[in-house]
Amino acid sequence: MSEVGFIGLGIMGGPMAANLVAAGHRVTGYNRSRGKVDRLVEQGGVAAGDVAEAVRGAEVIITMLPDSPDVEQIVLGEDGVLAHAPEGALLIDCSTIRPDVSRRVAEEGAARGIRVLDAPVSGGEPKAIDGTLSIMVGGAEEDFARAGAVLDAVGATVVHVGPAGAGQTVKAANQLVVAGNIGLLAEALVFLEAHGVDAEAGLRVLGGGLAGSAVLGAKEAKMRGREFAPGFRLELHHKDMGIVQSAARDAGLSIPLGSLVAQLVAASVARGEGGLDHSALYNRIAELNGKG
Template identity: 60%
Template sequence: MSRIAFIGLGIMGSPMAGHLVRAGHEVTGFDLGEDALARLRAAGGASAGGVAEAVKGAEVVITMLPADPQVEAVLPEILGNAESGALYIDFSTITPQTSQKVAREGAARGLRVLDAPVSGGEKGAIDGVLSIMVGGAPEDFEAATPVFEAIGRTFKLVGPAGAGQYVKAANQLVVGGTYALVAEAIVLMEAAGVDAAAGLDVLAGGLAASRILDIKRESMLARDFRPGFRIDLHHKDMGIILDAARGAEVAIPMGALTAQLIAAARAQGHGGLDHSALLKVTESLSGRDS
């Protein structure tokens, strides 16, 4: 088992670190929130007073942070204190360009770096069934397998450094578009006087089936938008998607429309809600605010 430093113990990182402890790894974590550190200690891990303290002596360094600025902020401390030969896995969703920069700078300091963004949301993290898309070297991917097995159900090497972030962009493109369409389906059925709950049950059993319908249809119907993944973060991800499409010189008209709907949700003050709150934007467009 490995000595693991885990930086970022938020909604996703906290249960992920807990799974690693239960798998037998020695986990030392750091987060700006004392409650997050207390949860890790309660799960059997240890807490550190800072990034440098956490990563010293670690065989595996993990970051699970909100966006590029946070990853770039901790990178100097990781590079300056991690052991040469350590495996650095960044589970954050950031731009491919930042992941490639982290890989270059890590390699220059003797670190083996993987970008490994995840999909599955808070429930997937809690249940240990995340889908993990990995960019990096094949031998480093193999070395990271025990970590991936502890927190995920599906994990694939999808290419070199930065490739994981491109696949995550594609994932968020599909997720955002699916939420938008499920929201429209709900508004349509309710406006027509249809039993929307029964209707979504039928949809979930046919060709329209999706993971989102499986786990979110009841909470969407109940207008329960407590965050598993916030609109603010999906708004950030849509920026990554549009930039990636521009760089690849491809058109994503549905993605651009979805980005506008998510931006509208944020502008309407829903940034702290779950991304299923796209339903509120759809209702607003039809004059059916809940």
């Protein structure tokens, strides 16, 4: 079992840290809002008052932060993770950020004797709670092997996908597919309702055929009930689609369907719905059809 420093105890990070405690790791957690640290302590973790305290003596350090600038500040900053982590520690960044930032973190970590993996996750809050996340990992093969006991405590599908930054590239592809599926599910629901079909029955049979998907299974009830309490916020998916578009530009690629759904996500955020679940993309599709 490992000494783990965990930074970022939000919707995803909090359950992940709790699962590490349950697996027998000693987890010291830090979060900017103290209430989430107190929650970890109730679950058997240890409180840290700052980044330095969280990483002091840690064999493994996990960060779960909102965006690239947060990782740059918390990890690369003057008083950040790399400034305080013990030499030889393994840093696993589970944030969803730009691949180029992940590569820079790996380079700067190596210069300080810190091993680095980028390991973004997919599955949302339910799978974070259950410890069944899908985790795509970039970095050295030997570092991935070293991380096994920790990653297996929070994920069910844990795959090494390539060198530093590869995990973030695969996560960008994941967010592209998820956004597209949510958009098409919303269109299908509007379509069924416009024709007076029992939407619950219609989507149930679609879920049993080739149109079935994890997105349909997880999101159709929210859409039918117009219940959009956040599991994964639209504002975060908006950020992720920006990563997708930037990475596509860097590779000289055209992603026409991805660009369209990115604009719909952006419109939802602009309408003040960024704090809702990303299934609330339904509202834009409904609005376009005069159903809003």
